[in-house]
Amino acid sequence: MQTYKISINDTKNFYKNLGCDSGGISILSKKSKLHTLYIKDLHVGAANILKQDALSIGADLAVPCGVIIAKDKYVDAVLIGTTKHFETLSKKELAQPFGLKELAKTLKDYVRENDFKTKIMGVLNANEDSFFKNSRFDNSQASFLIEKMIKDGANIIDIGAVSSRPGSIAVEEDVELLRIKDIVDTIYKNKYYEKVDFSIDSYSPKVIDYVLNHGFKIVNDITGLENDEVCKIASSYNAQVVIMHMQNDPTLMQKEPFYENVILEIDSYLKNQIEKAQSFGIKNIVLDVGIGFGKTLEHNLLLLKNLEHFSHFGYELLIGASRKSMINMITPASIEDRLAGTLAIHLESIRNGASIIRCHDVKEHFQAIKVYEAINNIN
Template sequence: MQTYKISISDTKKFYESLGCDSGGISILSKKSKLHTLYIKNMHVGAANILKQDALSIGAELAVPSGVIIAQDKYVDAVLIGTTKHFETLARKELAQPFGLKELAKSLKDYVKEQNYKTKIMGVLNANEDSFFKNSRFDNSQASFLIEKMIEDGANIIDIGAVSSKPGSIAVDENIELLRIKDIVDTIYKNKYYEKVDFSIDSYSPKVIDYVLNKGFKIINDITGLQNDEVCKIASKYNAQVVIMHMQNNPQTMQKEPFYENVILEINEYFKNQIQKAQSFGIKDIVLDVGIGFGKTLEHNLLLLKNLEHFKHFGYELLIGASRKSMINEIIPTSIEDRLSGTLAIHLQSIKNGASIIRCHDVKEHYQAIKVFEAINSIN
């Protein structure tokens, strides 16, 4: 008899290859993945109940030492268990007091299976002040660059005409539309939208309405649907909407950004903006934590490391860290030399739950993602 430790990425596929009984594969899969859930400001009564219930099924709740004597009224805790444990606790806590009923309703969301295909969103900028010069274009180059991105493996092409880099100034929507109109008309005329999806990087209702009427399908809104008119237009065209988080605005966002808890605050922001989108009839939503938009290096790293948390909303997650300054803060590097750091961030983001990667370097990302997927497809 020989043994060796294995790493299983797709438990169902592994148990099928092992020849397990079909009825048991789902059960085994739910017992194979371990989850760690941080619970903040939990009533001490809830902590004591949940700890006993967790222990009774083989899970665990880590709590401060004074919980058993109710030393503090509210405590933080960490719930540790498998998918099966979380599902069992979701049923057990429904009848319990101290806020456990609300916790029970969310436990299943944290372990829900999601299988989104990874998509590459290539970036094209129709403005002269975008931070990475190689992403800029004029109309004479547009068709060539679009065809090259499609050939290189892009699933989505994101086009913008206004810079959102730190310190950038807002542009009048008429100027924005003038910058982008010809290329949008070219896309429509050549029917490029039949080969790849097009996204508009804008929060201007006038621009968004124009491009959605010309074959674009996605609104990439850095303001996260703050403008009701954008919501109305998105609903009118049944467009997919990317809700991004940004603290303050591009002019001020990097002036000492501060959060009490960046994960919880962005979680609350997404909750509110999703509700707003749904109230306008918007159904197709993508979430973007907004790397570099009102965040320090530590904030960015925490969001990337804990990206999987935001999967509980049930929507696709987008990450766009392409050549951003956080790489320079880790290791001083010019914008032109940040491809390696970009790939490292984006591959880790896919591992942590992202399914849409917004980048400048489509060909290199396509190769890296295919290799990454090949490694993770083996059980």
């Protein structure tokens, strides 16, 4: 007899290949993945009940000293268990007091399995102010660059005419539309939208309306649907909408950004904006935590490390850290020399739940992602 430790990603397929029966595959799969859920401001009564219930089924709850004698009325705790444990507790706590009923309703969301295919969103900027000069282009280059991105493996091409780098200043709607109109017309004329999905990086109603009427399918709004008119237009075209978090605006966002708890505050923001989008009839939503948009290096790293948390909403997660300054803060490098750092961030983001990667270097990302998937899909 020989033994070796294994790493399982696709648990259902692994147990199928092992020869387990169909009923056993589902049961074993739910027992194979361990989850740790941070619970903030849990009533001490709830903590004692949840601790005992967790232990009774083989899970556990990490709590501060003094919980058993109710030293503090509210405490933070960490629930540790498998998918099966969380599902059991989601039923068990429905009849319990001290807020456990509300917790029970959300537990299953945190172990939801989302089967989203990884997609590459290539970046093209129709302006002279984008921070990475190699992403800039004009209409004379449009067809060549679009066809190259498609050949290199892009699933989506994101086009913007206004820079959102720190310190950038917004432009008038008519100026933005003028910058992008010829390029959009070229895309429409050549029917490139039949080969790849096009996204507009804008929060201008006039621009968004024009591009959605010319083959674009996605609205990438850095303001997170702040403008009701954008919601109305996106809904009328049944467009997919990217809701991004940004603290303040590009002119102020990097001036001492502060959060009491960056994960919880962004979670609350996304929840509110999802509800707003749904109220306008928008159904196809993507979430973006906004790396570099009103965040310090520590905020960015915490969001990347805990990205899986935001999967509980059930929507695709987009990450765009391509060549951003956070890489330079970790290991000094010019914008042109940040590809390796970009790939490291984006591959870790995929591991933590991202399925749409917004990047400048499509060919290199396509190769890196294919190798990553080959490693993780082997059983």
